Amino acid sequence: MVYQIKIEQFEGPLDLLLQLTEQEKLDITRVSLAQIADQYLQYISQAENITLQNLADFLSVASKLILIKSKALLPLLEFSEEEEEEIKDLEHQLAEYKKFKDAARELDLLFKNPLHFFARESFLGQGMVFYPPEKITSNDLLKAFSKALGEIPVVEKLEQEMIREVLTLEEKILHLQDKLREKVQTSFSELIANTADKVEVVVSFLAMLEMVKQRIIHVEQGELFSEIKLKYKEGEL
Structure with a gap:
């Protein structure tokens, strides 16, 4: 089966790995990663839109997949402790990524459901509480405002004085x-x-x-x- 897909569908190497495993209906295990290694390598070799910044991440995952595939083909091949940790780390990262991806899908479905949206209460029905006289003018309002300001007491600001001890x-x-x-x-x-x-x-x-x-x-x-x-x-x- 030839697996063809565009780069825009992936947010990174883990996203690509997850979709490949789901496409083949595989669990996230070392065996399944070995099965999709060729598809992954074929994809990044043909992709044209991977930026240099992201290419390093894709190649790092690719190197771990090659190790896994090599072990599957050569059972007698022994991994170093560091290589074994890298493979376990990849499995763990992919499993965690799947959890967040599944949660994101659930949230997306919730937000698309209009039953989960609530509008604020309407303010219709609240009448006016101030009725100005019919003959009042803007000049009358200005005078009233000026008078109100004039009745506000002015706070006198006292001058600050520094008290210093005189030392001879x-x-x-x-x-x-x-x-x-x-x-x-x-x-x-x-x-x-x-x-x-x-x-x-x-x-x-x-x-x-x-x-x-x-x-x-x-x-x-x-x-x-x-x-x-x-x-x-x-x-x-």
């Missing part, structure tokens, strides 16, 4: 001295670890420089941008 250089120097009394040696990053305000970081750095200038502390930095270490001079704190 002297206060920060005293703060650093207290820190160094607790810990003889520390680093600048430790001193500002809990500082979220950039201004406070700058003031802390200026306080450190002032303490160096007053010879209260000694600072070290191994290289540019490396950690700055602070150590108070003995007898100064």
Whole structure:
């Protein structure tokens, strides 16, 4: 039997396999796949409308069908573990695809049945709830609308003010001295670890420089941008 069909009828290699098995009235088994392998290979060799993107998928399935057919013709042929898994995977995919295909057919039949469609309730019968005076004009409506808008209270927007804590250089120097009394040696990053305000970081750095200038502390930095270490001079704190 020559099996002729156009590419537009298939959505992919699994769709083609499924229709071939259904055409031959076969179950999805390794034996049936071996029987339709030749038809599948003949089809993809003659099809002209398969895109390059889809051709790889068709050829991948074809290679698995060739393995199955080879095993059917040569019973002594042994498959590798990977080849065996690929064949089992193909059978599983085809069986799952059939389930979805059958479900799609059932849904299609349901949607084609007009008894399963319901329209929204009609609003006929609801009368008008507003009857404007007969002599009212568009200008009258505009005046009424303007009056209604004028009666809406205007919400006054208050100006926002930022409340910032004023931090002096002297206060920060005293703060650093207290820190160094607790810990003889520390680093600048430790001193500002809990500082979220950039201004406070700058003031802390200026306080450190002032303490160096007053010879209260000694600072070290191994290289540019490396950690700055602070150590108070003995007898100064």
